[in-house]
Amino acid sequence: MGSLSTSTPPFEVLTDARPDDNSLPAFLVSTTRGFLPRADPIVTLPKEFDPLESILQRMPVKTLSGEPGLLAHGKLGDEVDSSFPDLTDHMDLYKDNLPLMNALYRDYSFLASAYLLEPCHLRFLKGESYGLGRQTLPKNIARPIARCAEITGFMPFMEYAGSYALYNYRLEDPSKGLEYDNIRLIRAFEHGLDPTSSEAGFVLVHIDMVRNSGPLVAATVRCLEEASKASSGPASIEQRKSFNEGLSEIVTSMKKINAVMETMWGKSRPRDYTSFRTFIFGITAQSMFPNGVIYEGLYDNKPMSFRGESGANDSMVPLMDNFLQMPMPDTPLTAILNDFREYRPSNHKTFLQYVKGRSQELDLKNYALGYKGEPESEEHKELLRQSRSLWIQILNEVRDFRWRHWCFAREYILKQTSHPTATGGSPIVTWLPNQLEAVLAEMVDVHDRTKGQHQNGLGKVAEEIMEAALRQRDTLRKEVDKFCAERGVARG
Ligand code: HEM
Known part of the structure; x- marks a missing residue:
């Protein structure tokens, strides 16, 4: 242990x-x-x-x-x-x-x-x-x-x-x-x-995703440990490198998890859900x-009164939200998100609280993004650019998860039924976009605050991510407006 x-x-x-x-x-x-x-x-x-x-x-x-x-x-x-x-x-x-x-x-x-x-x-x-x-x-x-x-x-x-x-x-x-x-x-x-039924596919894909969560947990813990070492004084080159390796492992784990999520389309048919x-x-x-x-x-x-079964009670995305200090808007929809956090194994809850507390205590976001103070050397500056790019890449994986999720909600639910609430009791049109918009806003904020400090922005990977994310934000808004209008629902 x-x-x-x-x-x-x-x-x-x-x-x-x-x-x-x-x-x-x-x-x-x-x-x-x-x-x-x-x-x-x-x-x-x-x-x-x-x-x-x-x-x-x-x-x-x-x-x-x-x-x-x-x-x-x-x-x-x-x-x-x-x-x-x-x-x-x-x-x-x-x-x-x-x-x-x-x-x-x-x-x-x-x-x-x-x-x-x-x-x-x-x-x-x-x-x-x-x-x-x-x-x-x-x-x-x-x-x-x-x-x-x-x-x-x-x-x-x-x-x-x-x-x-x-x-x-x-x-x-x-x-x-x-x-x-x-x-x-x-x-x-x-x-x-x-096992070939849509009900089995729906559940088994969740399990297959979570099967890949060990490396995500390990990488998150590694980043917290590296940031902790650096918090006692100015971060050395080695500490920053090691921190970046941890961030990179998070990106790799999330990519794998998202790739498994994509298999849902073939394992569980939208019309059966x-x-x-x-x-x-x-x-x-x-x-x-x-x-x-x-x-x-x-x-x-x-x-x-209890909320229903929902993937919203899975711990992988909440882990990322807590690690990244993801700002969520102060809305009734976010209150539902917080309520969902109660429906999970006690040890998952404590771990998520731990990561949240520790990330804040270590001022992790400021450390990762170099918001405090100038880098000491060109090498430090380049490593900091890498941290910033990796942070955006992690945000991008959380975006990818939530965007695919919005697509699931659209195809498996919104196009199939007019029942207004999801199994967990959240409003079906507006709830998922509440969090997806928050991730997109955070990506824009991090990018705006950091890109100008480097000659070529944050590098090709992060710059391409940002272009695609901004296009996706427009699409999301149009889709949500359309469903709100069709169903007479306020935008939220
Ligand atoms: C056909 C596939 C899926 C459908 C139709 C679906 C549906 C939904 C719906 C409607 C919600 C809103 C919360 C509520 O229940 O009230 C939700 C939330 C959520 N589901 Fe799924 N889900 C699917 C697959 C998955 C999978 C495979 C995962 C993987 C763990 C997952 C994880 C989540 C998470 C993390 C949330 C909260 C999203 C957030 O924080 O923004 N879902 N899901």
């Missing part, structure tokens, strides 16, 4: 993910597995949970055997209400096995979302609007999900990392490891147990649950 000493509380990034240690939470950030769980998710539940396993296997619209399941016939609710047992008390037997608790959390959250949203799915199939979901989660689901969520530190509702995406894969052939063609979903709502996504909506800001959801017998029977 590497430990970084700081006045921001120190954070341990694992260099050995300790996959066999069941006393540790399933999710701890490491340089080897990045934001993936420390070990591949637990698939098989202890025998006490056979009824849970059984209902989940029979639940998907298309089961593993290819036969239609309970959700295909709208029979899940009846089955839960008539015969599904409350297994909460069995959990205590296993409560010290945290990865197993995570597996139970995953499984109960699948059951909870399917139960609550089944009526909406049936209406969707008939071409109607979603109408209302079930407004009460019965105690045979509410009690156990609340219990394992408490133990694992998740919300008692489906989350991206702990459940739907990052804790929901198995290796078809363990000897082949984490290759895309070798990963399968453990749980699914619609056709996802078929709205069909399986019915089950991943949340409660917050959704017309299906106007007054929240009651967890029977819990929380004083007061209605609860």
